[in-house]
Amino acid sequence: MTNEDLYSYVPDPLWERFKKGDQEAFAQLYNEHIDNLLLYGMKTIRKEQVVKDAIQDLFVELWRSRENLQSVRSVPLYLFKSLRYKLFRENKMRMEVPSASIPAYPSLLDSSIEMLILQREEECSHREKISHAIRQLPCRQQEAINLRFYQGFSNEQIALIMDINYQSVINLIHKAILQLRKHLGYILTLLIWVISIV
Amino acid sequence: MSEIEELLQNDDFVRWVLGPDEASQRYWEGWLRQHPDKAGIFQKAQELVRYLHGSEQRDADLLKQKNIAPWLWDRINEEIKAGAPAGRVVSLHPSRTHRPKTLLFFRWLGAASLAGLLGAGGYWFYHRDRHLPPAVSPPLAGLTVKASGRSALECINRGNTPQRVHLVDGSLIILGGNSSLHYEKFLQKDKREVYLDGEAFFDIATDAARPFYVHARGVLTQVLGTSFRIIARKEDKKIIVAVSTGKVAVGAEHPGTTNKVPEYILQANQEVVFDASLRATGRMPVTDTGLVAKPDLPEESFSFSDVPVSTVFRKLSDVYSVKIVYDEQQLSKCLITVSLDALSFEEKLALVCKVLGVQYREEDYQIVIEGKGCQ
Incomplete structure (x- = not known):
């Protein structure tokens, strides 16, 4: 991936506050993106527990390494990419499962x-x-x-x-x-x- | 690649359909003027994007109902506080009851209100500050209820503060300022039907056997049990139907025709806007999320503790605008303790009568109570 697209010199203000250890900024980041991340996770890997664990790891790691994180241009892009990486790391088996055998996501x-x-x-x-x-x-x-x-x-x-x-x-x-x-x-x-x- | 697909692969096009702003609106209107021959393809591509978005939106709404986010936030905070990864076995069996409520959790609640200004959930706060009435308002304050003929009611809200209107089926209508509502006191046997002039938020009780119809300045909205807002003010020269939860069917009522096939099926967070001649813009994601947030009016309480039964009847009669006839002397000594919240009018009445050991019947658009009661 090209770093130019992910990282930028025009930092996202909320992200910067979070990097400085602002807990409310952290909560706000979570609130803004959690629903979309959950949906994306469920669409990508249809196992709720795997998705929840990956998101939990993602946010815990974000908080713990906040001081060392780079500035990002697009917070959602960064979060989605990180979540996907975690999902696949934790669920290597997925590619071998044919989609037909996966129980359909709760139907509407x-x-x-x-x-x-x-x-x-x-x-x-x-x-x-x-x-x-x-x-x-x-x-x-x-x-x-x-x-x-x-x-x-x-x-x-x-x-x-x-x-x-x-x-x-x-x-x-x-x-x-x-x-x-x-x-x-x-x-x-x-x-x-x-x-x-x- | 087909021409439709070319548009679907165009980032600017998709971005415009999902969230149009002034610049993109200008650009695509200009594009359309330059390519009049592509209008059909353009419209198809637009509708496909909306459809795909709508389909994903429904999954999003369903997922949201599981309420995973707050629970997961607690897990994250516990793990951060513990300083070590929390066991996965624990996370498989969440136990909210034994979890100490951490300071951070409350912080989250506070932050939620901030974040909400940007997100859909938080419109609520913005809404409350702008339109909502004082915390406590006596029932029907500011609302004029007039009998219209023997069986019908007209509710008029002349103030600026939204007012609750309770229907006997358990539906709640929050009538906006300078708006009026017209309906049959006991609704009809086969359907429920109201007429709106102005603005209202509807929270309709589910009754699959009796569809609920709202007539609003030439636009007919049909639902079975859901919540939505309609804005049909004469001065606006447009009519908006915006859906909060569930599904509604909407269409123009053309005078002289009996064709009541709805033109649009709207899902949560979708709206349709009709102009003065009842032409619609098409189904769109709601532009103002405030329209679909349930107004935060204080709940009417129907919990009574050791009160004379006349107090209960008076309250029911006030809230539902239905006259209740009973023998005051006979029932005056009856004290009653009962909680009638979340029941329809009929269910409330049935429960009170059961407690008192009396019967009720509907007669001449009134309720008549019969029986000896507690004596």
Whole structure:
């Protein structure tokens, strides 16, 4: 990875306060990023305990080594990259597990009320299918989708986080979109068509 | 690479869809003017990004319900304090009850309010400072409730302070300033329906058999049990529906048509804005997270300890604007201790009657209590 992208001479003020030992700044860093880190962790490795342990280690180590940490340009980029490193260090087996055998992350279909509304609405059931289709994607594609379309990272930042080159990110996103189209077939076309005439 | 995908791979495009600002808005509007032939593709790409984001958002909301963050923060602090890694076996079986509440934990609570100014959770504080009423307000203070015909009620909030309106099904509506609400006292048998002019936050009790409808200046919102805000002020020339939890279906009610198929299904933290001619902007992530934060009005307490039953009936009658008829002489000596919080009107009434050993029935849009009571 190129250090230029991660570290900077324009330091993040909250990060600087934290480096000086400000406990409230530390708590604030945690509060700002914990939900996104948990979601990203669960998308990357679908084992809650592994994710929780990795995040716990990450923040404990951050606090203990705060004085020696560099200034960073993008705190989330730094945290995501560090978390990913920990997740894979602690879960080397993951790559060998085919995605189909991994129990699906708690589905959103568990509320009967939501189901009722869904059943009323044809279009909505299509959306549910797309949600389902995303969960069928290989882990790395899901990870890339989460980073790009939820966390809002650029392709270059995703390359840094996932430790792959820029072109590989483009390919991952490309494959994910192709896969979604394949899984969904006409539904996606229909959905897009319906949306475009509204 | 298809043209749609080119947009999906464009960082600036994705960034704009996820969080538009003035500069990017200008840029992409300009782009669209220069490429009118690509309008269709543009819209499809935009909708796909929103969809992908929405799908991830739902997973995020579900995960948040597990409330892992505070627990994990405690673990982190314990480990930092202990100066050595905490055993993983312990972390598999969290026991909040035996954990001493550390100073750092309270610090976290304080910091949470600061951090919150930036994050979604903390809008709450910002909101409280700006709009919220004094901590204690008597029931229905500032709210005018008028009978409208025999069976309907009209609640008008002429002040600036939000006011609670309790419906008999257990739903709570927080009516904004200068707003009014119109509904059937006992709601309907097959549906629940209210009419809003102005602004309100709805926290609707779940009842899958009776959908809840809100009519607001030509926009119909349909839910089964969820919370959301509607802003439909005449002077605004627009109508906003923003969802806090669950799902709602929203659509324009075109006069003369019976077509009630909702146009949009909104999920938590999504909104749709209609202009004066009821054209909608499309489904978007909420722009002002304050809209979807539940207003922090003090809870109405329905706990009674050794009070005359008339006090309980008066409270119920005040809060739900429903007349309760009973024989005061016969029941005047009955003292009652009961907690009715978190129950619907009917459940409250049933419980009180059970305690007293009396029956109630609904007659002519009133409640009639019958029986000897405690004597």
